[in-house]
Amino acid sequence: MFTNLGAKIPKGALLVGPPGTGKTLLAKAMAGESNVPFLSISGSDFIEMFVGVGPARVRDLFSQARKMAPCIVFIDEIDAVGRARGKGGFGGGNDERENTLNQLLVEMDGFDTQKGVVVLAGTNRADILDSALLRPGRFDRQINIDNPDIKGRFEIFQVHLKGLRLSDPIEAIAQRMASLTPGFSGADIANICNEAALIAARQRAKSVAEKHFELAVDRVIGGLEKKNKVMSMEEKKTVAYHEAGHAVAGWFLEHADPLLKVSIVPRGKAALGYAQYLPKDLSLHTQDQLNDMMCMALGGRAAEEIFFKSVTTGASDDLNRVSKIAYTQIAQMGMSKKIGQVSFPSEGDSQFYKPYSDETAKLIDDEVRDLIEQMYTRTKGLLLEHREKVETVGELLLSKEVITTKDVVEAIGERPFEMPTSYKEITESAWQRDESTSVMADIPP
Ligand code: ZN
DSSP: OTGGGTOOOOOEEEEEOOTTSOHHHHHHHHHHHTTOOEEEEEHHHHOOSSTTHHHHHHHHHHHHHHHHOSEEEEEESTHHHHBOSSOTTOOOSOHHHHHHHHHHHHHHHHSOGGGOEEEEEEESOGGGBOGGGGSTTSSOEEEEOOOOOHHHHHHHHHHHHTTSOBSSOHHHHHHHHHHHOTTOOHHHHHHHHHHHHHHHHHTTOSSBOHHHHHHHHHHHHHOSBOTTOOOOHHHHHHHHHHHHHHHHHHHTOTTSOOEEEEEOSOBSSSTTOEEEEOOOSOSOOOHHHHHHHHHHHHHHHHHHHHHHSSOOGGGHHHHHHHHHHHHIIIIISOOOTTTOSOOOOOTTTOSSOOSSOHHHHHHHHHHHHHHHHHHHHHHHHHHHHTHHHHHHHHHHHHHHSEEEHHHHHHHHOOOSSOOOHHHHHHHHHHHHHOTTTOGGGGSOO
16 A cells, blocks of 8 residues: 555564553554554564574564565564674673574565565663664664553553443443553553452452452552461551651652552562552653652651651662662753763663763762752651651551541641642542542542
């Protein structure tokens, strides 16, 4: 069709996105739409212990594709073979991978576009791919596939809910669930729907209801609930106050993500309870937002220090997050006056080589420590100011184990800042839909 008009079909496109966002599905759908055969292979299939197998597999794949043309070839996890070649010189044993990559490049150059073989490749690390792969005539187009936003999740839920026997109208459940699952991928959503059906079946329910979906979310987020894990009262209290510290800090920080739900029920993956907050569907953050995010993450440890005079190891995840945000601000976003408007690669990118002097490295470390110290002081001040509220929320968590926004509003009053738009959308829609059953319906917009 394109060639009739004299247009050249693009040879290759890269589908870039985190795992579970449906890159394979999209490639398959493209083949289905255009009614052509679909060949799929994973990049890791090329890599074998035996020398010469990889390049041979690439040759086979493309000769098969040429026979079946027009067709679509999909190479998933292309980074397994397509990582940048020979950087740093510490490779060792990568020859097989490089030979495979070279063969792939040769094959892609070898067929002319009129034949109608389109090669798609999936990856979540487009940044580490060899630049030769991205040159014109190879994978010169990038299609970004991200985790869906609330509207996307609403639509995905509707697709996966179709096969289930539901207690409520499909739109109602899809809307409610879309609001509870920020940051979830399409695969996670499929997982939740399946899990909800299993839970309903186990409870011998006649249809799958909202409570089953909520249990399914908890399960997908936190791994299986550990009923038999014993936590001493003292431990439980520490965890409750730690989580209350996060919640109250977020409540009084204008730019922090508002809380959806906090639980201190021990679970497999998240050893000591978890909190679910509503991240804005945003990729641009201001410095104020980043600072508030840091303070909120520090809220747990600050609460421990205020109420127990000692800190536990439970905050290591938080501190990890805080250091990451601080390093990003200072070394990559040019947000530090002393370092200036520079952006250095993040630590993962160059393991052996830092593109700055030792003095700069020290300056960055000092600035990061200063910033974190500053934010910790700010957080502690904030929590001391609202000391009773932390206590109220902490005690509430101790007695109920799971609390939501509604409980927090009842316990310590409204959040003094306007909720972000996406959050308002959710609460407003919940408000209109069902006032009696929806937890969030009780928060005035
Ligand atoms: Zn924490």
